[in-house]
Amino acid sequence: MNKLGVIGGGTMGAGIAEVAARARSTVLVLERDEEAADAAVARIEKSLARAVKSGRLDKDASADAIGRITVTTTIEDFADRELVIEAAPEILELKVDFFSKLDAIVGPDTILATNTSSIPVIKLANATKNPQRVVGVHFFNPVPVLPLVEIVVSLKTDPTVVDKVTSFARDTLGKKTIQSKDQAGFIVNALLIPYLCSAIRMFESGFASAEDIDEGMVSGCAHPMGPLRLTDTVGLDVTLAVAESLYAEFREQQYAPPVLLQRMVDAGYLGRKTGRGFYTY
Ligand code: 3HC
DSSP: OOEEEEEOOSHHHHHHHHHHHHTTOEEEEEOSSHHHHHHHHHHHHHHHHHHHHTTSSOHHHHHHHHHTEEEESOGGGGGGOSEEEEOOOSOHHHHHHHHHHHHHHSOTTOEEEEOOSSSOHHHHHTTSSOGGGEEEEEEOSSTTTOOEEEEEEOTTOOHHHHHHHHHIIIIITOOEEEEEESOTTTTHHHHHHHHHHHHHHHHHTTSSOHHHHHHHHHHHHOOSSOHHHHHHHHOHHHHHHHHHHHHHHHOOGGGSOOHHHHHHHHTTOOBGGGTBSSSBO
16 A cells, blocks of 8 residues: 555644655645645644654655655545545544545545544444445554554454555554554543543642643653643644544543533634643743
């Protein structure tokens, strides 16, 4: 699977495109307009420059990687892709629309994967005429740094499709893989989101400052960053969307989004990407 398509060049899509291009795949990225396409390229170039600066990548390899990435605004260009990974915003209707369009454009052997953080894969597979070829391939932010890919198998996913994407993630991209059944949140977000929501509730109640909550988990439990800073990194909008999917699936209080999270998203305080979340950037 050398010809990869990525739907969306945001934080996750750009990261997936970068790691695949560094692993010598040719990558086509879909963006909605020229401005968003330029922003996607800038995001990838910034991340590659960071890797060059820290000595993890040499300059020629960085130039080769960027040369293997093309950003388009035309979904029909995806006709020759062997694997397409959808990394659009976490909105069910938007993702369903992409899957139904892709299903009509790509060849019969193309695998359609989703990087959804929490939406059950079968809901996207059902938008296609061939749900056996649809699978979850969930990366973690920042994609060039975190080694994990979660493979999510729907009730209809063909086992050969699972084998192919697992081998792509492991052997081509050099990632570690874990496999999950098709339940909202899969393995990691089903554990992570209640933790992030607990920290937000703790802060919301005035129990402790954001700095002290984060310091507690960094210095007391050796986490690389505290839960509120991590929520800022993941994006408050993404965290809210995942909590809503989990709550819709399980109806358990631990997944219910805190009011403060909802209000901050309403206010446009989405975390690092907007310059303000629990901290300012
Ligand atoms: N893009 C590319 N590279 C990056 C990066 C980014 N956004 N952020 C950091 N890096 C690289 C740096 O260049 C550096 O590389 P180097 O050691 O070769 O120079 C390395 O990562 C470490 O970065 P820093 O020294 O700047 O900072 P830290 O040591 O604090 O590490 C971190 C930053 C890697 C983000 C670390 O804090 C971390 O791992 N945090 C936890 C992240 C996490 O839990 N992510 C999962 C979120 S859940 C998710 O994504 C699922 C979704 O569905 C919600």
